[in-house]
Amino acid sequence: MILVTGGAGYIGSHTCVELLNSGYDIVVVDDFSNSKPAVIDMIKQLSGKGFRFYEADICDKSKIEQIFCENDISHVIHFAGYKAVGESVSEPLKYYMNNVFGAVNLLEVMGRYNCKRLVFSSSATVYGVPEKVPVTEDMPLFAINPYGRTKLIIEKICGDLYNSDNEWEITLLRYFNPVGAHESGKLKEDPNGIPNNLMPIILQAATGKIPYLNIYGNDYDTPDGTCVRDYIHVVDLAKGHISALNNMKKGVAVYNLGTGRGYSVLEMVETFKRVTGVDVPYRFAERRSGDAAQCWSDPTKAERELMWRAELGIDRMCRDAFRGRS
Ligand code: UFG
Numbered sequence: 001m002i003l004v005t006g007g008a009g010y011i012g013s014h015t016c017v018e019l020l021n022s023g024y025d026i027v028v029v030d031d032f033s034n035s036k037p038a039v040i041d042m043i044k045q046l047s048g049k050g051f052r053f054y055e056a057d058i059c060d061k062s063k064i065e066q067i068f069c070e071n072d073i074s075h076v077i078h079f080a081g082y083k084a085v086g087e088s089v090s091e092p093l094k095y096y097m098n099n100v101f102g103a104v105n106l107l108e109v110m111g112r113y114n115c116k117r118l119v120f121s122s123s124a125t126v127y128g129v130p131e132k133v134p135v136t137e138d139m140p141l142f143a144i145n146p147y148g149r150t151k152l153i154i155e156k157i158c159g160d161l162y163n164s165d166n167e168w169e170i171t172l173l174r175y176f177n178p179v180g181a182h183e184s185g186k187l188k189e190d191p192n193g194i195p196n197n198l199m200p201i202i203l204q205a206a207t208g209k210i211p212y213l214n215i216y217g218n219d220y221d222t223p224d225g226t227c228v229r230d231y232i233h234v235v236d237l238a239k240g241h242i243s244a245l246n247n248m249k250k251g252v253a254v255y256n257l258g259t260g261r262g263y264s265v266l267e268m269v270e271t272f273k274r275v276t277g278v279d280v281p282y283r284f285a286e287r288r289s290g291d292a293a294q295c296w297s298d299p300t301k302a303e304r305e306l307m308w309r310a311e312l313g314i315d316r317m318c319r320d321a322f323r324g325r326s
Helices: 010-021 038-047 061-070 085-090 092-112 146-164 198-206 234-246 265-276 300-305 314-323
Strands: 002-005 026-030 052-055 075-078 117-123 169-175 177-179 213-216 231-233 251-257 282-285
Touching: 002 010, 010 026, 010 038, 010 234, 026 038, 026 061, 052 061, 061 092, 075 092, 075 234, 085 092, 085 146, 092 117, 092 146, 117 146, 117 234, 146 169, 146 251, 169 234, 177 198, 177 234, 177 314, 198 213, 198 265, 198 314, 213 265, 231 234, 231 314, 234 251, 251 300, 265 314
Parallel strands: 002 026, 002 075, 026 052, 075 117, 117 169, 169 251, 177 231, 213 282
Antiparallel strands: none
16 A cells, blocks of 8 residues: 555645556545645546545645554655745745655654655755756765755755665655646646646636736847756656656665656747647746756666656647646
């Protein structure tokens, strides 16, 4: 049985569907702080399978204990966490509490129930502003905001935990930029409140919810002056978790999950317009602080050791994101 924390969230929900489709039994916990209860029913509908769900905060130790007590959990995939960079700057303690304390709480209960296999949602944010691209897993780690620091701290905690007890099998997955949605259009990125990431904002501009997209900076040292990122289809990313589960071993293993290709903000906008036939009004704005000019992955370690490779290109990412629009 796999415990999925944050299973109603964007990446979590897509991963639940892939887990169920691959024949895994799952149990899901989420507090709906950045997701909606309807997602749980949608996962069941799309997979045609049932599972137990707990509405709980990862920081609530007695509730987490109850979940371990009532289910025979062999592995945990830990998605639950806050992810808005700007909010982490204005409310750092909220991030340290939920992300760091939540992870410590979970790990502590896992250890007590002798469940020592963890797949953790880390992020390319742990590379800070990378000194070179493509980014390999052995490059220096560096946090440039509290959100990034929570990911980095949790990675370090996992290392310390393994050093204290060599029974642990931990896989840290560093995601690049997840976009797209389930091909049914029924699961998608659906954050509560105002979105921060590029694709949800492109969707808002395309559907008239906002007048235009602000493109942050057009004077970077990149081919068209806008920032370059490694966008990865969320279903490819979800499948990376299945590969990680199938290849767990003692120790702490770290993998980039990306496509290994970078696209600029303008390329994303132009691709979106081409595949959907819908205009995306935009204007150029000031650079956003903390943005790296270029960040894309070297995914060859995951290809080699997890036998995983991203398969869906940016046309599919844009088309599926548009189909999932609300
Ligand atoms: N961008 C715009 N306008 C917007 C929003 C974004 O031009 O309204 C640009 C950004 O400047 C950046 C690109 O679109 O160049 C992607 O921005 P996102 O905010 O979507 O993603 P980031 O690369 O900044 O950050 C993402 C995740 C973080 C994660 C990081 C890892 O949001 O959680 O990747 O590199 F930590």
